Amino acid sequence: MTGTTPAAPSRSDAVRNRRLLLDAAAKTFAERGVEVSIAEIAQCAGVGKGTVFRHFSSKEELLASIMLGMLDELVDTATVLLTADDPGLALREFMTAGVEIFVRDRAFCEVIGRPSVQHPQVRDAIDRLCDVAEALTARARQQGIVRPDVTGTDVVLLLSGIQHTAAPLLSAEPQAWRRYLELALDGLTTSTGRKLPHPPPRHLPLTAPHLDHEH
Template identity: 50%
Template sequence: MTSSEAARPLRSDAVRSRKLLVEAAAAAFAEHGAAVSVSQIAERAGIGKGTVFRHFPTKGDLLAAIICENMHHLVAVGERLLQAEDPAEGLREFMSAAVELQTKDRAFCQVVHGEARGHPDVLKGQEELDAVTEALTDRARRSGAIRADITGQDVMLLMSGIYQTAAPRLATQPQLWRRYLRLAFDGMQAVNAEDLPASEA
């Protein structure tokens, strides 16, 4: 495809097929994880396999597009919560939104930390997500709402860990993650606690 062809606006039928494809891919990845095949996605969308590759040259590009939509959603949530009156509640609500997304989308963690991790769009989305997480953490930290030695990276890893802890039982206890989020957040607010070991240790 030439640069001039790439710059042309999509025809209405192409826009429709792309929309069906993205919706089908998002649902398939969320339900089955990143291992779902392009053929399965195409069948679910009611389009040909070739149409998938006309819109997304590789499966990794398609995965990245879906994951980046989720990342952008979380970034928007975080930016809104930076205006929350209570910094601690803003951070807790953000963590809740992030963990809940993971429980509903099996591919999210798989892709961010696996198959499409090095995709340029995913890397950019990760940078934006890291930045808003650090901003929310810093705001809560400066207000005294959480321990002074907690970083945005700590929060990012905790959000993933909370999901991973609850994941084996989510099929029968879909809200179990909330228990571990409460435990983690209570620990983040601990007072008179020993300093955390250095993150490099």
């Protein structure tokens, strides 16, 4: 008696499985960080572990897809705000949206600022985010709303800084980050007449913890 080869999943099944995996990965990464295993993600999605690797060659690729979704969300938000009448309010709304994403998604915070994964598409998305953040910041600079030596990259870096500052409080006080956002905004908008003591970064580094195929 000869065995039969399982039928390949249809295109609609493949699309559905990919969406299930992305949703499950986003949920588990956000709640538990990037150390969650592929097996746990597959279980959450209701698919086999092999299905994960049919769609994503590694956990790095899966995490990159999640990161791209979050970065695109921020870039889209900033792009819309470029048409706002009030440059200062637009910058405030962008920073609020950015910190909310960082607070919501633990994995985002774990990836930004740690060694050692580089993903070209995520790198490009980070660059796009810095470019649109610079456009928002430039409008505010031109109106004298923020310090003349503040850049868009400074603003993007502050988003994760605000989340990290508030992180010890968030489980008991989920809105505590708003206090530190206001402190950061005050620092951006208060002119002391003194220049900042170090030049702004040229690029925002993208680094991530080591991820392998089994974790």
